[in-house]
Amino acid sequence: MNDTARPATRPQRSLFSAISRITDLFAYPLRTSHYVELVNPLWTTHLLQARVMKVWDETKDSRTITLKPGLNWRGHRAGQHVRVGIPVGGMHYTRTYTISSEPERSDGCFTITVKVVEGGRISRHIVRNLKPGDYLPIGLPQGDFYLPDAQPVKPLFITAGSGITPAMCMVRSLIAQERLPDTVHIHYAPHEFDLIFGKEIGELARAHPRYGFQPVFTRALGEEQREKRHFSEAQLNQLCPDWRERECYACGPQGLLTAIEALWDGAGLSRRLHVERFRATVAEVPADAVGGVVAFAKSGVKAEGDRATSLLRVAEDAGLNPAHGCRMGICHACDTTLLSGCVRDMRTGQVINEAGSLVQPCICAAAGDCELDL
Numbered sequence: 263m264n265d266t267a268r269p270a271t272r273p274q275r276s277l278f279s280a281i282s283r284i285t286d287l288f289a290y291p292l293r294t295s296h297y298v299e300l301v302n303p304l305w306t307t308h309l310l311q312a313r314v315m316k317v318w319d320e321t322k323d324s325r326t327i328t329l330k331p332g333l334n335w336r337g338h339r340a341g342q343h344v345r346v347g348i349p350v351g352g353m354h355y356t357r358t359y360t361i362s363s364e365p366e367r368s369d370g371c372f373t374i375t376v377k378v379v380e381g382g383r384i385s386r387h388i389v390r391n392l393k394p395g396d397y398l399p400i401g402l403p404q405g406d407f408y409l410p411d412a413q414p415v416k417p418l419f420i421t422a423g424s425g426i427t428p429a430m431c432m433v434r435s436l437i438a439q440e441r442l443p444d445t446v447h448i449h450y451a452p453h454e455f456d457l458i459f460g461k462e463i464g465e466l467a468r469a470h471p472r473y474g475f476q477p478v479f480t481r482a483l484g485e486e487q488r489e490k491r492h493f494s495e496a497q498l499n500q501l502c503p504d505w506r507e508r509e510c511y512a513c514g515p516q517g518l519l520t521a522i523e524a525l526w527d528g529a530g531l532s533r534r535l536h537v538e539r540f541r542a543t544v545a546e547v548p549a550d551a552v553g554g555v556v557a558f559a560k561s562g563v564k565a566e567g568d569r570a571t572s573l574l575r576v577a578e579d580a581g582l583n584p585a586h587g588c589r590m591g592i593c594h595a596c597d598t599t600l601l602s603g604c605v606r607d608m609r610t611g612q613v614i615n616e617a618g619s620l621v622q623p624c625i626c627a628a629a630g631d632c633e634l635d636l
């Protein structure tokens with residue numbers, strides 16, 4: 263197969279599926295797609311896969327991976343994310359990453375840019391071990407954090423760390439469409455050498471005077487964090503005096519997003535603020551909350567779950583591999599039934615103790631002993 267070819271067009275996909283319907287009769291009990299997978303995993307239709315074409319180190323702990331998706335892929339909108347399956351140590355994990363390349367890219371590939379999360383075994387595996395030629399199962403692009411079809415009104419991007427990826431995708435897309443408006447992009451990183459896409463951003467800013475990139479480095483070498491360099495209204499007024507007139511897209515750690523939401527809310531501008539989170543917002547753990555023994559009924563496994571660790575993580579640490587997707591309570595891929603006992607939704611603090619209730623293990627923790635249908 264020509265690896266630079268674009269994914270199949272809609273008429274091509276219709277033709278493939280019409281042919282498959284006939285050949286499936288001869289492939290029973292499997293499907294034609296299972297045999298096609300042996301020839302080229304990108305041609306399968308029962309599973310969407312992508313081939314790693316290239317890896318590129320952005321910083322010492324972040325890497326851009328170029329992926330060539332299979333036939334069933336459909337284009338993304340700038341700012342959307344995709345689910346990626348990662349096999350590690352015989353287990354299958356799923357993580358969600360923002361697509362960092364622009365939809366206008368002409369080679370049929372897309373990129374994700376992954377930063378190692380502290381204590382994150384999957385992100386570490388992707389950044390350290392993934393190599394060209396590997397195949398990964400992927401989902402279709404999802405998410406409602408994307409640019410409007412209409413020309414955005416003077417966008418303001420506020421990002422930090424790997425939160426720069428959706429903003430970068432949007433900026434690249436606007437440039438590719440030759441409709442980049444007056445844009446301000448404030449980005450927080452600890453040091454200059456931690457700046458993801460640093461070289462490219464410098465080139466973009468020089469080539470496109472409308473792209474006003476304002477990096478804020480929160481630490482100097484050998485120095486502890488300085489509070490004054492973090493996001494504040496005074497700093498925003500200085501870096502972007504007309505922020506009230508702009509459409510703001512923000513992505514970064516919880517603390518930054520909370521501060522931005524409070525400021526926009528106070529200014530009565532919430533409708534002009536679009537926020538993308540990488541993690542669910544969790545409520546404070548009640549002082550009297552306790553964990554318990556989590557029994558996974560189908561697997562016959564029991565494990566200790568503390569009051570602040572998600573049941574999904576408890577299951578994975580116990581060697582199980584439950585279905586999951588976003589890991590932040592959005593996709594419902596992890597839904598299961600509470601058979602007995604008590605769990606707590608970590609976002610709201612709500613205690614769920616009715617047997618038969620549907621629970622989301624990715625954002626629920628044990629609240630005493632409990633049993634799940636997993």
Ligand code: FES
Pocket residue numbers: 586587588589590591592593594595596597622623624625
């Ligand atoms: S993994 Fe998406 S809701 Fe739990």
